[in-house]
Amino acid sequence: MIPHDVKPTSKVALILGGNGITGTYLIEHLLTLPESEWSRIIGVSRKPPSPDWLVHDLKLSPLDASQVTQGIGRLTWICADFLEESVEELIAKFKSGRVEGTTHVFFGAYVRIDGTGGPKEHVANTDMFERSIRASIGAAGKTVKRILLQIGAKWYGPHTRKTLPVPLRESLEPDVKGASFYIPQRDFLGSYAAECQQQGLTWDWVITAPYTVWGFTRASYQSLATTIALYATIQAHLGEPLHFPGNNNRWLGADDAICADLLAKFNVWCITTPQCGGELFNVSNGEVFSWEYMWQIFVRYFRCKPPVTSNRRLANPLYSLEKNLASHDGRYGKGSMVWKEIARKYDLDPRAEEYATWWFGDFSLGGSRLVLMSMAKARKFGWTGSVDCEEMVQNILAKMTRAKVIPSQRHIAKL
Template identity: 30%
Template structure:
């Protein structure tokens, strides 16, 4: 029997993993230790789940004490999702280096039964946040060359390998792309922001305007449903062939917004703009530029009072609009380069699952957001 130690347990990925572990037998996982700075944001009806509020930027002794209090001495498998966002690249690297380093050092001191440490990074490894010459050659593979310059994923993955070698642990890295899941907080959830945007368009009797250009509308993107990511991560953490390896993880089928955007509009009962996406200006550098033609942050700012009125009239969560990451939606729909990776590494260890990004990703998120009263039912 194993004990899971989950850092970042209140985020989209952490919550998905807790749910997947809770669906398992107690003969597989006897205890699930959930670590997050905040108290739990969603209910977890499983007596095996133990929450501990921990600030990973606190002095190491304090982190060690908290882990001991939570019972992390029994932990055998660590799953790490904790993250602090910063706009400046070097600040992002520095704060997440400290965050991750504190966590690993505390685990090494407390969890003497630790066997496997899994770190989730993502497609930024391949330069998808930068574009142009920073992009790795398609399709992106786990061993694709790193781009020039700083990237906090590179720092964390190197730290992981060093710490695991030092402590005799096995390491695993998983790299998803856009993660489709639910949490109550501002955690770059594309599906949550799309839901709030579409709900606003519905209430205002406006068409669902695509933020980017027709180029982005037609590009191939890998979507990574949180539940599918979690299932793979548990599979990998308990499969010896996965140890000391990195893996891409996405839903298994390439998607375009040509397919997804009309399904989203149909779900919310809103019309598509005509045409559904505008052409980019001739001056645009396709493959390097972010071409945003219809700013969703500007739309949200212009309709702030309307959206606040909708929240009150529908008796929604008073913080519903705070869960939107409008800038992230603009960026995700306005880049002029595709996201295409291979699942060859995951398939090589026996992972055969494929899920539908809308039916198994976006749609369940929308349904859960209704239940949580983040969007109107």
């Protein structure tokens, strides 16, 4: 039941984009914190949360899981479409979803429409942010203390800027061409906070900028690790090398990542640390790796043939996952056909490949720039978290195995 004895000091989280890779890890993390600290957690997304996630990952009883969308329990859910519904409709829905008492609003919603960075994507994501924030404040404005907007490293234009400093520091101005909808989102947040202040509301904001988010969730496969793991399973089954979809600069240069679990902890730290108000922070694991090294972890785990190299350089750079594996124009691609066979043989989720973001793998690995995020500012503000990248990969693969999305080690040996 919804606790009626909510103490004035206990916090209520409203997570816009609760089904995403960011949102699910955030909810998983908040649920591990004491109820006396976070009394209610409210997810919002178009689709309801997956029953498998509620029961297997969050360990809710089937009865509790079935009541999440009915507004009963510590975790509750509102299904709403930030693009199809007006602010007034969203306010009404949020109110009936009992968002009253919300103290902290996390925004991690995202929609890809016409390819990364396209004009429709720009308009939709700007619109989605404005409507859902106006609705959150319209429904729970008096109690809201802080709003967190999550953007990404594209803020700095790693793919559009002529020269890119290493590492990327928050003092670098956003790149107008590359940052796309992040700039109007940031501008709206600042101006809306000032407008609300004049009406007596006192919330402030914080912005976090992760680089590539690594994790696994059933609801969103916008995760590089998930995409690579599905690709490696397919290549192992076919007996083909694990070609690297990037170029030699990426292969041999340094890279960094952010573990979705650490990102969740970072976002909670940012939204609750008083001195973080009104600031933008980069976030990464705090250590770097080369793809030449990281790729071997996947090669070994899936017992794949390594990519062909000569003097450490790739013989077949820029192998496109999208071209080689994706389905196009209603025609099933190689990835989909091979996946059906693998899923049947090893009793895996037959739909897993449908969600593989092949384009995202090409996009994330295809650039040639050295993108490294400075964590100096966050450390100065008191952040001490870090993650071992190799352990992060092992944990994600274990989670995917438990979810029956990739074969067990025993079955990989037979692929």
